[in-house]
Amino acid sequence: MVLDILTFFAHPDDETVFGGGTLAYLAEQGADVHYLCATRGEGGERGDPPLCTQKELGDVRGSELRCAVQALGGRSLSFLGFQDPVIDSEGNLYAFAEDEVEVVRALEAVLRKRAPDVVITHGSDGEYGHPAHILAHRAMMAAVRYTQGKKPAVYTVAPFYENAPRPGLANESDRADWVLDITPVREQKIQAATCHRSQHGLFLRHASERLGREAKISDVILDEEALSLAFDPGIGSNRDPLGEILAEIAVQPFSN
Numbered sequence: 001m002v003l004d005i006l007t008f009f010a011h012p013d014d015e016t017v018f019g020g021g022t023l024a025y026l027a028e029q030g031a032d033v034h035y036l037c038a039t040r041g042e043g044g045e046r047g048d049p050p051l052c053t054q055k056e057l058g059d060v061r062g063s064e065l066r067c068a069v070q071a072l073g074g075r076s077l078s079f080l081g082f083q084d085p086v087i088d089s090e091g092n093l094y095a096f097a098e099d100e101v102e103v104v105r106a107l108e109a110v111l112r113k114r115a116p117d118v119v120i121t122h123g124s125d126g127e128y129g130h131p132a133h134i135l136a137h138r139a140m141m142a143a144v145r146y147t148q149g150k151k152p153a154v155y156t157v158a159p160f161y162e163n164a165p166r167p168g169l170a171n172e173s174d175r176a177d178w179v180l181d182i183t184p185v186r187e188q189k190i191q192a193a194t195c196h197r198s199q200h201g202l203f204l205r206h207a208s209e210r211l212g213r214e215a216k217i218s219d220v221i222l223d224e225e226a227l228s229l230a231f232d233p234g235i236g237s238n239r240d241p242l243g244e245i246l247a248e249i250a251v252q253p254f255s256n
Contacts, residue, residue, distance in 0.1 A: 012065035021182025027073030039084035048201025067195035107143035123171030159228035
């Protein structure tokens with residue numbers, strides 16, 4: 001049976017930054033990986049130098065995400081249709097909706113239609129506390145609980161584990177069930193990151209500060225990723241639908 005996986009992230013590039021290697025590997029192993037993005041990233045950075053106007057950014061980033069999904073071996077891409085708020089002059093970040101219920105209902109409709117086996121989404125702390133990531137996590141967890149009929153297993157990205165290579169991006173409230181060596185698909189992740197050209201200034205600025213030298217896209221890509229099993233529809237049976245696939249690239253499967 002082909003495993004049907006739905007990913008849900010707040011912005012274009014989140015899928016690559018937090019789970020691109022894992023998603024590429026799952027697709028390589030025969031899973032159907034479908035991508036759902038809450039927004040088109042209309043409020044983000046436009047590149048350094050800018051590639052487009054702010055008004056054009058949603059279309060640009062939507063195209064970048066299509067490129068990345070192809071690089072990661074994804075089967076389809078769709079958008080939930082929410083608007084990404086513009087980052088203000090002080091760098092404050094915002095959620096893409098004020099009404100969480102509206103997001104939950106939109107996700108319930110997707111889950112009823114798609115009936116995926118697995119959902120992969122943001123962690124409970126929004127990785128580095130991004131309000132849009134937190135909203136995406138909360139809404140998806142609620143949608144899974146409320147959806148009638150088949151319920152998918154839910155995995156979240158970037159959980160905390162000891163010696164995580166970039167602890168500042170780890171969700172401290174989540175504990176890793178799988179730590180994965182994504183070097184077999186690292187090139188696919190680099191290709192996907194290369195697709196997100198409008199965000200290269202952001203990627204490289206932070207990486208250069210961290211490394212103390214001018215960084216390249218390959219410097220941004222980690223060799224490890226991790227997942228937390230956040231919702232198990234087979235409670236009591238230790239069900240882990242990705243376990244058999246992930247075991248091949250696991251650094252260590254564990255629960256803290």
